[in-house]
Amino acid sequence: MLEIIDLHARAEGTEILRGINLTVKAGEVHAIMGPNGSGKSTLAHVLAGREDYEVTQGKVTYDGHDLLELDIEERAALGLFMAYQYPVEIPGISNKYFLKAAINAIRKYKEQPLIKTSEFLDLLKTNLAKLGMDKSMMERSVNEGFSGGEKKRNEVLQMAMLQPKLAVLDETDSGLDIDALKIVADGVNALRSPDRAFVVVTHYQRLLDYIVPDFVHVLAGGRIVRSGDKTLATVLEAEGYAFLEPAGTPA
Amino acid sequence: MSSETALLEEYSKREYKHGFVTDIEADALPPGLNEEVVRTISAKKNEPQWLLDWRLKAFRHWQTLQEPTWPHVHYPPIDYQSMIYYSAPKQKPLLESLDQVDPKLLETYEKLGIPIEEQKALAGVAVDAVFDSVSIATTYKKTLEDAGVIFCPFSEAVQRYPELVQKYLGSVVPAADNFFAALNSAVFSDGSFCYIPEGVRCPLELSTYFRINAQNTGQFERTLIVAEKGAYVSYLEGCTAPKRDENQLHAAVVELVAMDDAQIKYSTVQNWYPGDEDGKGGIYNFVTKRGACRGVNSKISWTQVETGSAITWKYPSVILQGDNSVGEFYSVAVTANRQQADTGTKMIHLGKNTKSTIISKGISAGFGQNSYRGLVKIQKNATNARNFSQCDSLLIGDKCGAHTFPYIEVRNTTSQVEHEASTSKVGEDQIYYCRQRGIPTEDAVNMIVNGFCKEVYQELPMEFAVEARKLLSISLEGSVG
Numbered sequence: 001m002l003e004i005i006d007l008h009a010r011a012e013g014t015e016i017l018r019g020i021n022l023t024v025k026a027g028e029v030h031a032i033m034g035p036n037g038s039g040k041s042t043l044a045h046v047l048a049g050r051e052d053y054e055v056t057q058g059k060v061t062y063d064g065h066d067l068l069e070l071d072i073e074e075r076a077a078l079g080l081f082m083a084y085q086y087p088v089e090i091p092g093i094s095n096k097y098f099l100k101a102a103i104n105a106i107r108k109y110k111e112q113p114l115i116k117t118s119e120f121l122d123l124l125k126t127n128l129a130k131l132g133m134d135k136s137m138m139e140r141s142v143n144e145g146f147s148g149g150e151k152k153r154n155e156v157l158q159m160a161m162l163q164p165k166l167a168v169l170d171e172t173d174s175g176l177d178i179d180a181l182k183i184v185a186d187g188v189n190a191l192r193s194p195d196r197a198f199v200v201v202t203h204y205q206r207l208l209d210y211i212v213p214d215f216v217h218v219l220a221g222g223r224i225v226r227s228g229d230k231t232l233a234t235v236l237e238a239e240g241y242a243f244l245e246p247a248g249t250p251a
Numbered sequence: 252m253s254s255e256t257a258l259l260e261e262y263s264k265r266e267y268k269h270g271f272v273t274d275i276e277a278d279a280l281p282p283g284l285n286e287e288v289v290r291t292i293s294a295k296k297n298e299p300q301w302l303l304d305w306r307l308k309a310f311r312h313w314q315t316l317q318e319p320t321w322p323h324v325h326y327p328p329i330d331y332q333s334m335i336y337y338s339a340p341k342q343k344p345l346l347e348s349l350d351q352v353d354p355k356l357l358e359t360y361e362k363l364g365i366p367i368e369e370q371k372a373l374a375g376v377a378v379d380a381v382f383d384s385v386s387i388a389t390t391y392k393k394t395l396e397d398a399g400v401i402f403c404p405f406s407e408a409v410q411r412y413p414e415l416v417q418k419y420l421g422s423v424v425p426a427a428d429n430f431f432a433a434l435n436s437a438v439f440s441d442g443s444f445c446y447i448p449e450g451v452r453c454p455l456e457l458s459t460y461f462r463i464n465a466q467n468t469g470q471f472e473r474t475l476i477v478a479e480k481g482a483y484v485s486y487l488e489g490c491t492a493p494k495r496d497e498n499q500l501h502a503a504v505v506e507l508v509a510m511d512d513a514q515i516k517y518s519t520v521q522n523w524y525p526g527d528e529d530g531k532g533g534i535y536n537f538v539t540k541r542g543a544c545r546g547v548n549s550k551i552s553w554t555q556v557e558t559g560s561a562i563t564w565k566y567p568s569v570i571l572q573g574d575n576s577v578g579e580f581y582s583v584a585v586t587a588n589r590q591q592a593d594t595g596t597k598m599i600h601l602g603k604n605t606k607s608t609i610i611s612k613g614i615s616a617g618f619g620q621n622s623y624r625g626l627v628k629i630q631k632n633a634t635n636a637r638n639f640s641q642c643d644s645l646l647i648g649d650k651c652g653a654h655t656f657p658y659i660e661v662r663n664t665t666s667q668v669e670h671e672a673s674t675s676k677v678g679e680d681q682i683y684y685c686r687q688r689g690i691p692t693e694d695a696v697n698m699i700v701n702g703f704c705k706e707v708y709q710e711l712p713m714e715f716a717v718e719a720r721k722l723l724s725i726s727l728e729g730s731v732g
Contacts, residue, residue: 048687051679072686081687088684092702101698102688109689141702158688 001026001197002047002067002166007058008222009046016042018222020058024166027194031208031233032201034219035241040201041085043219044170047199048082049075063165077109079165083155083172090142095154098142099124099161106162127160131187149180156187167191168199173207185210205237279338279468284331286310289437292337296406296440299413302420309426309436316430322593323622323654324562326498326535334500335468336438391455398454400484401446405473408444415446419477423506423543423570431502431564432539435471439504442472447482447513456712458487461503469500476506478513480546485516487715498526498561503538511546511573516554518711519567520719523559528617530589533561540567541597544576544605552579553596554710556719561590566624568597571605571633578607581707585723586619586651595625595656600633600666609640612704614723615651622654629666636666644674645703647696697724 002024009017016039024030034040046053047060049072060067063078070078090098104114128135131153143151152172159167169188173181188198188211200211208216208230216232217224220241226232280288289310293303318329395402401412408416426436443459461472478484501523507515517540526533536559542551553567569578580596598607613621627638644653655672677699685695701708701720708716 050683072683073689073691076687076689084684084687088678088680090681090684090699090702092705093698098688098698101690101694102685105691105694106689162688 001063002199003059003061005059005061007043007046007060008056009042009053009058010056011042011053015056016053016222017046020219020222020224022217022224024197024199026165026197027192028215029192029198029200029211029213031211031213031216031230032199032219033203033205033216033233033236036203038219039222040203040219041170044082044168044199044201047075047080047168048072073105074109076162077106079163080168081159081162081164081166082168082170083152083159085171085174087143087146087151087155089144091144093142094139095142096124096138099138099158102158102162123161127157130160130190131157132183133157148175149177149183152176152180152184153187156184160187160191163191165195166197166199168201170201171203172200173202173204181207182210205233208233279335282333282335284334284336284438288336292438292440295337296409298409301417302409305421305426306437309433310438312427313430313433313437316433318430319564322564322624323620323656324564324591324593326562326591329498329500329535331434336471337440338468339440394454399448399451400453401444402457403444405439405442405444405475408475412444412446415477416444416475419475419506419508420473421506423508423541424504424539429539431537432504435473435502435504435539438469439471439473442474442503443476444474445476445484445486447476447478447484449479450481451479452482453484456485456487458489460489461501469502471501472503474503474505475508476515476517477508478510478515478549480511481513482510483514485712486518487712488517488519489522489718498533498535500535500537501560503540505538505540505567507542507551509542509544509546509549509551509576512548513546514550514552515542516552517542517567518715519553519555519557520711520715520722521555521557521559521563522722524561525559525588525590526561528588530561530618533590534559536560536563536565538565540565541570542568542578543570544573544578544602546576547573547602548575549573550577550579552581552710554579554581554707555583555594556707556711556715556722557582557584557592557594558719558722560592563590563592563594565594566596568599568626569607570599570601571607571636572601573605574602575604575606576602577605579710580607580609580611580625581710582611583614583704583707583719583723584612584621584623585614585616586621587616589618591620593622593624595623597626597628598638600627600629600636600638603632603634604636605633606637607639609638609642610706611640611642612707613642613644613653614647614700614703615644615653616647617651619651620654621652622656624656624658626658626660627668627670628660629663629668631662633663634665636663638666638668640668640670642670642672643703644672645700646674646676647700693724700724 004020004022007017007020020043032040042053046055055068065078100120107114133153143154172184200213213230216228216230218226280291289306293306424432427433445457447453476486507517509515523534523536544551551569557563567580571578578598584592584594586592595611596609609625611623613623615621623642627640629636642655646653653674657670659668661668677696681699682692682695686692700723708719711719
């Protein structure tokens with residue numbers, strides 16, 4: 001589903017990714033771990049297409065497409081979803097309106113008919129219940145005045161509504177207490193399926209207790225320095241990142 | 252591929268949708284302004300002597316005035332002698348029904364999407380259509396007459412209800428009020444007159460659509476709305492003009508009078524031609540709008556969505572004279588390309604327990620310059636007066652500007668005045684977030700701007716809110732890359 005070959009990227013003149021190679025198949029969950037400044041979030045944003053980063057080398061194939069040639073919204077329409085570490089506030093626009101606009105934008109791109117309001121509301125109701133979210137949240141402005149936990153839960157709600165093929169979770173556990181973490185993880189686990197893949201970016205092993213990955217990769221200095229199965233995360237938890245060679249350039 | 256370039260290219264192909272010209276024979280005066288022109292306009296309208304005298308007095312006073320230079324706008328000097336002060340489509344002098352209106356005029360309004368043929372009219376909206384200097388059609392006359400409501404062209408009101416006109420004309424905006432109001436008082440050609448008698452709730456929304464068509468013509472209309480004790484009226488105003496390379500002046504005056512327990516809601520969607528992307532052409536919209544809450548418990552609300560005009564200079568204001576009276580001002584002003592706006596309000600608190608609310612949303616894009624200028628004045632006797640002001644500015648791009656000039660004068664210690672202001676940019680983060688969810692940039696910007704304006708849109712009647720949203724998205728098309 002996703003094949004990254006020798007990916008190099010920089011921001012404001014500093015090279016952050018220095019040759020990433022990664023293959024993700026449908027149905028798999030890959031965890032990307034690593035110390036601060038190792039390039040984890042950069043990798044997530046480069047996949048999503050953030051324009052602050054310049055890809056200087058390498059190739060990314062996603063679902064048969066040359067990912068780096070696609071606009072941000074095209075990637076989204078083709079099923080690439082990113083859960084943000086810092087979800088953005090949009091004052092005056094209700095969560096419900098935003099969700100519907102997103103669903104319809106994607107349908108429009110795919111030349112599908114727009115979603116019927118009743119269908120949308122049913123889907124929303126089901127997903128809200130799964131995530132233990134109150135429907136009053138839907139009338140509030142997108143992420144405005146939400147607590148950290150509410151924001152992250154809202155990201156997972158959007159993911160559930162948009163049903164992506166590839167979900168990139170950027171530090172979804174940051175700022176969550178253990179209860180919120182469990183709810184978010186449950187939401188993600190409910191979406192695991194043989195035709196969907198996840199790339200989970202995290203600093204701590206804690207999240208991986210709840211979202212159990214098939215593969216764990218350690219990123220340092222803009223490269224994947226070690227890959228393994230879920231036990232690698234436990235090793236990291238015990239030993240920290242100290243075993244790594246001199247840490248990469250902070251972003 | 253740079254999406255910015257693509258968007259800009261697309262934008263340059265965009266056209267101001269109302270920019271066509273109607274080819275119709277006009278009865279126009281030659282350019283220039285002198286006493287003779289004022290007399291001719293008055294004579295053409297068959298006006299009584301008192302009104303001619305009022306005009307002449309205004310004209311003489313205007314000659315002593317200087318054009319204001321304090322607004323935060325820049326434009327070359329206006330040559331008042333090169334302008335035409337009266338232009339009217341040639342037609343039968345008296346219209347008994349719409350069948351007698353020149354079909355070309357009806358077509359014009361149809362093209363603009365303004366229903367003046369009653370059977371096609373939006374349910375519940377009576378329309379007065381003003382084409383260049385004269386009112387050409389008023390719909391739903393019968394329904395309104397049955398309710399006792401007077402809604403007619405200003406010139407007709409002068410003939411049929413001279414005592415009402417004389418009583419209220421200039422009572423809120425005196426002829427000598429300011430440079431543009433004085434000019435209007437001297438040469439105004441038509442407009443709408445509306446009178447809601449005691450205890451009547453106007454059964455329809457009233458609306459006037461202004462259209463400038465003729466070249467080199469100034470438009471000077473006057474609107475006067477009087478709501479007697481316990482009356483209620485909601486009034487809508489829309490404006491468009493053809494695309495022309497030279498600037499045209501629109502200097503209107505609107506006066507509102509609300510007696511005890513009366514309520515007037517005045518909504519404007521202003522879409523005069525804004526000029527092209529280099530700032531060539533466009534309407535100078537220099538307008539004086541003021542309402543007087545004369546009676547106790549009266550209320551006047553101004554809601555405006557200003558997307559057009561090369562330059563906007565207007566401050567819809569409320570004089571809160573009656574005890575417990577309420578004044579409101581909700582505004583969205585957009586300046587894109589080279590547009591400039593200096594707009595805001597004045598809330599003058601005279602009565603006890605008077606209350607005013609100001610919500611101003613300024614949006615600047617391109618090279619647009621947007622200024623909020625507002626005065627909150629609380630006089631000595633205005634015990635327990637309250638004001639809340641909120642002025643928010645939204646910037647799109649880095650070449651535009653937002654400015655705030657709030658003036659607060661308080662002469663009563665029991666009063667309470669709150670002012671909040673904010674400036675924000677349409678964040679790249681917001682656009683990125685929307686795009687990551689599949690929403691393209693243009694739609695994302697529209698969404699963010701609509702969210703920013705929500706508090707004002709809520710105040711607009713439904714059809715107008717829809718129109719305002721559409722207009723705003725057209726005005727801002729291509730302003731973000």
